[in-house]
Amino acid sequence: MSELIFEKSKHGCTGCSLTHLDVPQAEIDIPTRAGIGLPTLSEPEVVRHFTNLSRKNFALDIGFYPLGSCTMKYNPKVNEDMAALPGFAQLHPYQPDSSAQGALELLWELDRALCEITGMDRFTLQPAAGAHGELTGLFLIARYFQEKGQKRDIVLVPDSAHGTNPASAALAGCQVVVVRSDSRGGVDLEDLKAKLSDRVMALMLTNPNTLGLFDENILTIAELVHAVGGLLYYDGANLEGTCGYARPGDMGFDVVHVNLHKTFSTPHGGGGPGSGPVGVKEMLEPFLPVPVVTKKADGAFALDWERPQTIGMMRSFLGNFLVAVKAYTYILSLGGTGLRQMTADAVLNANYLLSLVKGTYELPYDRICKHEFVLSTHKFGQWGLKVTDVAKRLLDKGFHAPTIAFPLIVDGALMVEPTETESKGTLESFAKALLEIEEEARTHPELLKEAPRHTPVRRIDDVAANRSPVLRWK
Amino acid sequence: MNPTDRIYTKDHEWSKIEGNTARVGLTAYAQEHLGDIVFVDLPPVGKEVKQGELLLVVESVKAASDVYSPLSGKVVEVNEALASNPEKINQDAFGEGWVVVLEIADPGEAANLLSAADYDTLLASQH
Amino acid sequence: MRYFPLTPDDRVEMLGALGLSSTEDLFADIPAAIRIRQPFSIPALFEPEVVERLESLAAKNLNTKSTSSFLGGGIYRHYVPAAIKHLLMRAEFYTAYTPYQAEVSQGTLQAVFEYQTMICLLTGMEVANASMYDGATAVAEASLMARSITGRKRVLVAGSLHPQYRATLRTYLHLQGLELVEVPWDERGALDLSRVCAEEAACLIVQSPNFFGLVEEMSAAGQWIHAAGGIFVHAFAEAASLGLLPPSASFDADIACGEGQSLGMPPSYGGPGLGIFAAKEKYVRRMPGRLIGEALDADGQRAFTMVLATREQHIRREKATSNICSNQALCALNALIYLSLLGEEGFRQVAEQCYHKAHYLAERLQAVAGLKPTFAAPFFNEVAFTIPGSPQALNAYLLKHGILGGIALDRDYPGLANSWLVAATEMNSKEQIDALVARVAQWRGGLA
Known part of the structure; x- marks a missing residue:
């Protein structure tokens, strides 16, 4: 039974010890509140509560976590140690630049490294996540056209795009127009041409796309978009697929965001914090959010707040700084050769795993994939089963499920991303599980329908939970 | 077979003309396709809509679907029961699961809608 | 490379199984003109060298722990009980993804449910989401939510709201065609509503304690904006104040939002912190961000799952209430453990x-x-x-x-x-x- 921390609370306990007040008590001249209702427990009880909660999670350090487009790779332990150094974790954002030279140098060096990796000219590390990066990028592009005196309000988004792309475009005040995918899973060039006009501000593209396929027409696409004066935005969720083999900057992208919590190994933390630095080509640099880290002639670093053309701020301070520390640690650990090997292994793992299940599972776009691939579970319908049933059965077999029901253009999609930090043996056991499940679906569909059985809780009644939502304990 | 006492849109809504008003709902096909409905975002009474414009949104756990108005008119009644029991649409799409009553602005628009027989044919062609 | 389990033999064997002779063949679909053949110039360091490099960078900074600091402005140094880092560093928490597969994510889901409850207790509000990026973006989202509720385009914001929150608001609202009006303060430093007009305002955003540390008279401000049909937003940059000051609901705030770094997180040079966001229940469908709800599993056991996801980008795409996907989940857990320990x-x-x-x-x-x-x-x-x-x-x-x-x-x-x-x-x-x-x-x- 999962008791809540509030239900374990009892009077007379505390889990902390504060030092005595060593100054005289002042008269309290502000309005004050009565009780809050926080639980009261001793430290061992709190520790046991959360330790037991943690045991109800599947996690990367426990097993294979092949969530497509999420890049669930191993999170190196040294990254965590480095981010916890008091010289980083105990810095205050308002302390003078002169007293934070090491932090500013780190941000500067990470900027340089990301520029080399992506082929861009300058980065901002302020965006707190990928979607936040998208919004930043679109604001930058909008400001660019505003400066040029051009009125553009359409953002093109492929039908295979992440949901954040259209959501960010709408937040940026733009109209979203969807571009179809062609029979090879790439952008349909004819449809793109039909939708290009001088109202188009940008095309947002993930390459490799959410099918895990590299769009071979990327140079043509860039040419077409640039020809009508629009810009190209790169959603870096899938940077893992080409890092070290091709750079978005060389493909013709004008603005990119990268997800430090995907490609650069920082942990997902059950949903965050992430970090979504945005890189731009030179013509967009004046618009970057403030503050921008600069290196002065004498080698000292400083924060530049005086940038007249800036779009402003995207959030407070310098972004999720400690996430940047972890990513920088990772980049130094891998170096140029390691980054290339990272991608090579990620792509090899994906293709190898694909080869083990292809045939049994339908592959709508049969090409060499990059770091991930998408299968269709369409045929499970004949046994009365859905992709969710396949996913839940995988949980019973000790694996996390792939991303399901996305991208939308594939019926019953299973989107699998193994990453480079999995062994050949793990891939083979996962493939075996997928093949077993297909057989079970044919012979004992109830095994899938009734899954999961071996998890902390069984299949959850989402319908009831959504019809009358209970969002807090009372 | 869909009830013959009403007319249909290609987007799977039915309208039952009752004098100068029309009772509007989703078809059995629509509710089956949507799955368990968990929420209906009802429009306010008094809202004026044009034929084909967004009327309301119905939600299942993992989808939100726009419902477009089959006719132009003013919303004069909404099915308040759906606020606490959205499953009525799943249980009785052609009856207790109705969504709104519209005061019809242009009776001529009804001609743009499908008869039950035409709607049956449409469904057959989609299988 | 120590993070990569494939051996050279594995690679040869796997390529062979694919009918390929070299890794390069996996990238044959990249046009030659943009294909990179050489590794980047970034040197690879051994782990001891990496540690040395990072430690030397850290050593160049003056940190607030080894000195005495009186800096605030939205980031505060409070005592962080030792148990927190041990619990946060449990890999089951920090190496998990967003809880998409609820049956194997009950730890995260229950924790977020408890966090939502904690935030409701602190603010007195009825619903709280699973977190936003920080105080600034939480306030920006609040203004967009107020626009969505009221259909109005004027946002009134106290000039004594954190300058960086105001800067963020300006960036966010600019392209939405929303007008930002700053409300001045009087000679006491308190909000001065006498020089602005509440008509047609989507919301009034007031920070209390404000950026100057001053406690505002919130009830009067709330009544003033409510009389004109606007949304009242209580913003805060120091969550510790919620331990003493009246909760947001006591002055009828419709939305309470702000920075939660004070709840057990180090200053971290400004991030990651925690964007707190809570509201009245009647507005829950207009809320941004993830929400966790209580549920039952197939055996009738209590369980937790993501609910009302149709508001979110992965389902509603351009019609979503916000574009937020990754949030600050681990920081929310951090705050939850902190509040549980302090009690x-x-x-x-x-x-x-x-x-x-x-x-x-x-x-x-x-x-x-x-x-x-x-x-x-x-x-x-x-x-x-x-x-x-x-x-x-x-x-x-x-x-x-x-x-x-x-x-x-x-x-x-x-x-x-x-x-x-x-x-x-x-x-x-x-x-x-x-x-x-x-x-x-x-x-x-x-x-x-």
């Missing part, structure tokens, strides 16, 4: 100690000739002083003596040229405060 008494004590330390600091500073409080309104744990000279010069003097002084307000408020904002928390000992005051007096003496 009712402990959290109240932190808030009271902040109050008393800051008031002791203020009293001592007032005794220094030439220094006087910039504002007269009551404050919580942060207070602005008008000083005889440049705050930057004072800060530089203090830094020379190993003290991180206060915030010079002139960059954000040119009208407050000689104003210097100092904060105190339970971490500032009497000794530290006395030492600061002595140095300020010395500096003042040197000016004369």
Whole structure:
């Protein structure tokens, strides 16, 4: 039974010890509140509560976590140690630049490294996540056209795009127009041409796309978009697929965001914090959010707040700084050769795993994939089963499920991303599980329908939970 | 077979003309396709809509679907029961699961809608 | 490379199984013109070298733990109980993804449900989401939510809202065609509603305690905006204040949002922190962000799952209430564990100690000739002083003596040229405060 921390609370306990007040008590001249209702427990009880909660999670350090487009790779332990150094974790954002030279140098060096990796000219590390990066990028592009005196309000988004792309475009005040995918899973060039006009501000593209396929027409696409004066935005969720083999900057992208919590190994933390630095080509640099880290002639670093053309701020301070520390640690650990090997292994793992299940599972776009691939579970319908049933059965077999029901253009999609930090043996056991499940679906569909059985809780009644939502304990 | 006492849109809504008003709902096909409905975002009474414009949104756990108005008119009644029991649409799409009553602005628009027989044919062609 | 399990033999074998002869064949679909053949120039370091490099960078910074700091402005140094890092560093928490597969994510899901409840308790609000990026973006999202509720396009915001939150608001609202109107403060530093008009306003956003540390008269502000049909947003940049001050619901706030870094997180050079967001239940479908709800599993056991996801980008795409996907989940867990350890008494004590330390600091500073409080309104744990000279010069003097002084307000408020904002928390000992005051007096003496 999962008791809540509030239900374990009892009077007379505390889990902390504060030092005595060593100054005289002042008269309290502000309005004050009565009780809050926080639980009261001793430290061992709190520790046991959360330790037991943690045991109800599947996690990367426990097993294979092949969530497509999420890049669930191993999170190196040294990254965590480095981010916890008091010289980083105990810095205050308002302390003078002169007293934070090491932090500013780190941000500067990470900027340089990301520029080399992506082929861009300058980065901002302020965006707190990928979607936040998208919004930043679109604001930058909008400001660019505003400066040029051009009125553009359409953002093109492929039908295979992440949901954040259209959501960010709408937040940026733009109209979203969807571009179809062609029979090879790439952008349909004819449809793109039909939708290009001088109202188009940008095309947002993930390459490799959410099918895990590299769009071979990327140079043509860039040419077409640039020809009508629009810009190209790169959603870096899938940077893992080409890092070290091709750079978005060389493909013709004008603005990119990268997800430090995907490609650069920082942990997902059950949903965050992430970090979504945005890189731009030179013509967009004046618009970057403030503050921008600069290196002065004498080698000292400083924060530049005086940038007249800036779009402003995207959030407070310098972004999720400690996430940047972890990513920088990772980049130094891998170096140029390691980054290339990272991608090579990620792509090899994906293709190898694909080869083990292809045939049994339908592959709508049969090409060499990059770091991930998408299968269709369409045929499970004949046994009365859905992709969710396949996913839940995988949980019973000790694996996390792939991303399901996305991208939308594939019926019953299973989107699998193994990453480079999995062994050949793990891939083979996962493939075996997928093949077993297909057989079970044919012979004992109830095994899938009734899954999961071996998890902390069984299949959850989402319908009831959504019809009358209970969002807090009372 | 869909009830013959009403007319249909290609987007799977039915309208039952009752004098100068029309009772509007989703078809059995629509509710089956949507799955368990968990929420209906009802429009306010008094809202004026044009034929084909967004009327309301119905939600299942993992989808939100726009419902477009089959006719132009003013919303004069909404099915308040759906606020606490959205499953009525799943249980009785052609009856207790109705969504709104519209005061019809242009009776001529009804001609743009499908008869039950035409709607049956449409469904057959989609299988 | 130690993070990659494939052996050279594995690679050969796997390529062979694919009918390929080289890794390069996997990238044959990349046009030759843009294909990179050489690794980047970034050198690869061995782990001891990486550690040495990072430690040397860290050593170049003056950190608030090894010195005495009176910096606040939305980021505060509070005591973080030792148990927190041990629990947060459980790999089951920090190496998990967003809880998409609920059956194997009950730890995260229950924790977020408990977090949502904690935030409801702190603010008195009815619903809270699973977190936003930070205080600034939480406020920006609140203004968009108010627009969505009211259909209005004028956003009234206190000039005493954190300058970086206002800057973020400006960036967010600009392209939405929303008008941002700043509400001035009076000579006491408190919100002055007499010079703005509430008509047609989507919302009024008031920070309390405000950026100057002052506690606002929130009930009056709430009534004022509600009378005109607008949404009342309570913003905060110091979550510890919620331990002492009346909760947001007590003055009828519709949305309560702000920064939660104070709830057990280190200053971290400004991030990651925690964006807190709570609202009245009737507005829940207009809320941004993830929500966790209680549920039952197939055996009728209590369980937790993501609910009302149709508001979110992965389902609603361009019609979503927000584009947020990754949030600050681990920071929300951090806050939850912090509040669980401190409990009712402990959290109240932190808030009271902040109050008393800051008031002791203020009293001592007032005794220094030439220094006087910039504002007269009551404050919580942060207070602005008008000083005889440049705050930057004072800060530089203090830094020379190993003290991180206060915030010079002139960059954000040119009208407050000689104003210097100092904060105190339970971490500032009497000794530290006395030492600061002595140095300020010395500096003042040197000016004369």
